[in-house]
Amino acid sequence: MDAPLRSPSPAQPPPAPRHPPPGPPPGPDTSDVLQQIMAITDQSLDEAQARKHALNCHRMKPALFSVLCEIKEKTVVSIHGIQEEDPPDAQLMRLDNMLLAEGVSRPEKRGRGGSAAVASTATPGGCPNDNNIEHSDYRAKLSQIQQIYYSELEKYEQACREFTAHVTNLLREQSRMRPVSPKEIEHMVGIIHGKFSAIQMQLKQSTCEALMTLRSRFLDARHKRRNFSKQATEVLNEYFYSHLSNPYPSEEAKEDLARKGGITVSQVMSSPAWPTAPGSCGKFSPIGRIQREVNQMCGSGVEGPDSRSL
Known part of the structure; x- marks a missing residue:
């Protein structure tokens, strides 16, 4: 005798997914950290000192300092060898x-200091x-x-x-x-x-x-004034004082003075024996002033034997 047919059992529902255990709250976002860093410049001095004091007193500060030391050892370029003294410029x-x-x-x-005494006397x-x-x-x-x-x-x-x-x-x-x-x-x-x-x-x-x-x-x-030799100075001075009324020589006289003094023609007029501007010698030199006074006293119609040379 055939066994009675059994009705199929209902399908078991799938097991509910298991949720992971709750973890720690998410850390601050990078943008939040950057905003906090940028806001440091807007803090007052008292607020900055308070935050610094809080960080120094924090219990995790030694751990943070240790981590920073490790990071620095890995990333910072060594300055050994840079400390050598540079040669003087x-x-x-x-x-x-x-x-x-x-x-x-x-x-x-x-x-x-050894050369101080030498420099003090010079x-x-x-x-x-x-x-x-x-x-x-x-x-x-x-x-x-x-x-x-x-x-x-x-x-x-x-x-x-x-x-x-x-x-x-x-x-x-x-x-x-x-x-x-x-x-x-x-x-x-x-x-x-x-x-x-x-x-x-x-x-x-x-x-x-x-x-x-x-x-x-x-x-x-x-x-420059000392570049003239003694002979050249004597020749130029002799001509100058014997031609006070018109001390500027002609081209022929320049060549003659240059030959006698052993200098060039261009050096003749660069000599300090002549004033910087024409006509200034008779105006400012004592001999020229005496000459004018003598001429005024003697009158324009009276001329001495050496008046032309003066």
Whole structure:
């Protein structure tokens, strides 16, 4: 006998999906972090100090500092070898030597005390110790340049010291939050001094240009007058004082004076024996003034035997 048919059992529903256990709340989005960083500049000083104090007192600060040290060791380029002292700048040394030779800078300023005694006895710019008016003017102008140079140099050194101290204190303060080694601070100080060195070189360059202009105006003019030999000076002076009424020679007289003095024709009129403008000798020289007074006293119709030569 056949067994009775059983009705099929209903299909089992699929098992419900298992949800993962709840995790920690999602961290802040990158954009939120960037906004917080950008908002730091808008904070007041009190708010910034409060946040800094809170970070220093946070229990996870040592762990954060350790992580920053590890990241720095992996990413930061080593500064070993950069600390080697750069060779002295050749152009700056040339400027220093010129300032020292002209008497503007002092050896003790450059750390060369051994030559201080030599420089103190030498006259500025290698000029002889005479008392003429021109040399006095030169020394007065040189003293003025020296005062301006040291005034600007003091401003430069003070600004360099203040900025270096500010950056050093800032890096030391930041070393409490992030790894900053003493070598890195020294390296940054060297970079600052290198930037300020350009200002120092510009100051010294301007001072040397002023010295060259001063030398061109005073010393070169005096050296030019000394280029004439004793014989040439005597020949030119003799002609000048024997032709005071008309001291400017003709072309034939120039050639004769050049031949007698052993100089060129162009050097004849460049001699300091002649005034700078025609007719100025009889107007300003004492001999010309005496000649006019004598002529006025004697009358225009009376002429002495040597009046033409005077």
